[in-house]
């Protein structure tokens with residue numbers, strides 16, 4: 254009985270201490286915290302659970318709520334205890350700065366990705382460490398490198414078209430699944446020296462592919478961000494159990510295991526001096542770089558590979574899906590684009606190089622508009638300036654943001670800004686043209702799909718090559734025979750975000766069929 258009394262006393266004292274500590278932290282966050290003077294809801298300033306309510310419980314709706322907060326509080330809003338959100342496109346170049354200006358990623362943002370992803374460049378918090386990791390990859394993804402390996406992209410784009418046309422008579426399918434097979438094959442062929450082979454599958458089906466796993470993984474991010482220790486539990490589960498818990502994950506786990514084995518073989522051969530026989534790949538590029546040995550382990554190379562696949566497959570596939578929907582939905586637009594492409598590429602099976610396709614104004618305008626309405630990453634992308642106070646001045650207010658603060662912007666909010674993009678929800682490629690046949694480069698500064706600055710998308714050149722070559726091939730060879738099936742603008746329109754953009758949960762996808 255004495256023991257019981259003692260333990261109840263302990264529990265009571267423990268609870269009281271917890272309540273006092275929580276209250277003290279809330280008072281601190283509202284009064285003495287460096288962000289205390291910034292406008293925003295008090296609950297958001299006090300607790301990260303305010304954000305979680307919108308991101309986790311009403312999944313992915315914090316962006317839309319933040320838009321409302323800006324209407325009430327102005328262009329700078331404190332959206333959680335440690336982060337400010339800015340709704341002003343003129344701040345893009347200050348936040349996502351280039352040159353010698355250091356920008357870290359916020360630790361809170363990276364919580365969501367766990368300790369394995371932390372070995373990748375994408376999830377490296379510190380500016381210097383990130384630069385070290387990214388330097389050898391920059392060359393691999395430069396324009397010149399992509400142009401050299403471009404025949405690979407052409408070959409896979411043509412194979413995609415063959416597969417799409419062969420679908421005739423097989424009913425409707427979600428075209429995003431087909432594009433996911435194309436983008437996965439391109440990335441695995443380009444980065445890892447061997448295509449995954451989704452486009453070569455017996456029977457020509459599109460599934461299974463990595464898309465459902467990527468979406469399933471993305472949906473967990475708000476929970477992981479709040480309680481990152483869940484990762485250690487998941488990582489300790491045997492593969493069989495993890496696969497049984499979520500069948501979408503099975504293909505992802507199998508894919509990563511195969512990739513890790515592949516990396517192990519490459520590293521063993523490289524270490525034995527066999528570099529000359531190894532096909533070009535991102536791993537060879539990293540292994541022969543002057544990175545320290547600790548950066549060349551198999552688990553780290555695996556994390557980098559997994560980040561490339563997660564970052565590069567769905568983003569590009571979704572941009573192509575958005576483009577396909579709008580072209581099929583607007584026959585006059587498709588006719589104009591087809592005319593331009595017909596003149597530039599008389600033989601659709603032998604397309605001009607990416608550099609020539611980029612010079613076609615209407616094709617470029619269509620791709621830019623598809624990028625605008627597919628957003629790339631749709632969640633808030635925060636940056637931390639560790640050694641400079643950032644000054645925001647505009648819309649009648651001036652704030653000095655203390656160094657070390659996480660400051661974010663969200664692509665959908667910028668891309669839906671009516672002052673820059675009138676009728677923002679409409680697909681209007683002409684907005685990117687200057688009326689004299691040229692591109693409006695001034696407007697392109699507001700396209701945030703690839704982000705900007707030191708953390709800008711690493712795969713941007715590869716993505717553009719895939720988009721230009723893939724779109725040209727599909728427009729000329731497949732769209733004349735493709736039709737939408739029970740698909741409306743609802744099936745591509747931004748509804749909420751799960752890191753990447755997400756459409757109405759009732760959507761059945763961008764369904765299309767191939768006519769005879």
Ligand code: HEM
Nearest residue numbers: 374375564565568569629630634702703704710711712716
């Ligand atoms: C339409 C296609 C694409 C879009 C819109 C896109 C968008 C983005 C964005 C917005 C970021 C910044 C994320 C952040 O700040 O946290 C990013 C980073 C990244 N992307 Fe892409 N991406 C695309 C295609 C690709 C491809 C094809 C690859 C790889 C082959 C790729 C690899 C990466 C990597 C590795 C990062 C992290 C870069 C770093 O932090 O150094 N992306 N991408």
